[in-house]
Amino acid sequence: MDTQPHGTPLLTQVTLRPDCANCFALCFTAFGFTRSADFAIDKPPAAECPNLATDFSCTIHDRLRPRGFRGCTVFDCFGAGQSVSQGLFARISWREDPASQQATFGAFRVVKQLHEMLWHLAEAHRRTYSPDTAADVQHLRVTLEEAAASGAQAVLELDVEALHHSTAQLLRTVSEEVRAGYFTDDAGPAARLHAGADLAGAGLRGLQLCGADLRNAVLIGADLRGTDLTAVDLLGADLRDARLDDADLAGALFLTQAQVTSARGNGGTRLPAVLARPGHWTD
Known part of the structure; x- marks a missing residue:
């Protein structure tokens, strides 16, 4: 088990799950949203959602998609919600202490980013082949965990951009290391497969994708049915409504629950063990 210097276990992808x-x-x-295909209404940041109950539950939780709140079903705080509520603010809610609202919502926005970085770093540590890289990843995980638990004011004063930069560098190193073991054809249709590519609606069935770098690619509505996505870097890729029927994502790099939930799949879609099969997927 990976631990911090004082012996406390490091957060893993299993423990970085929301506990609503x-x-x-x-x-x-904390967050706002605009009326769209994902949200039925407008809501400004730091304002209560009209579907919020007095016990902090959602009054339409089991009907979010048919009621026009698909965006809520794909949101993932990576466990930041309970960490801020139970830890940084010692179980005192923003309703009990209205003066704490701004600090609570601000800290949540920061800790969510830290926990998302921790999610990817936990995978990076598991998948790297280099002892030196593994040591660098562990060091950064400890730094991020200590930062996330350093107190509300300290969290609000963090240089998150610098932490993002350090994390991005390590994730890039691990991605290149893992993908190096796969041949990627740079000619023909596969030439479209690169970081940041606009592949919205693209027909990608039958293409050789293993080891491709699709970091931050736009894959909205793309047809990836039956595709093997082993060692494909999907960090930040937009998979909304992508067709993943019978696709193999079990070995994909840096995939999140939010990405999977925003896509379309079926009972034959293979996912990493740490991710859940969305309830709206077909059998």
Whole structure:
């Protein structure tokens, strides 16, 4: 088990999951959203959602998609909600202490970013072949965990951009290391497969994708049915409505629950063990 210097276990992808029962509905309040295909209404940041109940639960949780709140179903705080609610603010909600609202919502926005970085670094540590890189990843994981637990004011004063930069460098190193073991054809149709590529609606069935770099690629509505995505870097890729029927994502790099939930798949879609099969997928 990976531990911090004082012996406390490091957060893993399993422990970086939302626990809504121990959160003061921070996703309902801290962030805003605009009326669109993902949200039925406009809501400004730091304002309560009209679907928020007095016990911090969602009054339409089991009907979010048919009620026009698909965006809520794909949101993932990576466990930041309970960490801020139970840890940084010692179980005192922003309703009990209205003066703490701004600090609570601000800290949640920061800790969510830290926890997302920790999610990817946990995978990076598991998949790197280099002892030196593994040591660098572990050091950064400890730094991020200590920062996330350093107190509300300290969290709000963090240089998050610098932490993002350090994390991005390590994730890039691990990605290149893992993908190096796969041949990627740079000619023909595969030439479109690169970081940041606009592949919205693209027909990608039958292409050789293993080891491709699709970091931050736009794959909205893309047809990836039956495709092997082993060692494909999907960090930040937009998979909304992408067709993943019978695709193999079990070995994909840097995939999140939010990306999977935003896509379309079926019972034959293979996912990493740490991710859950979305309830709206077909059998």
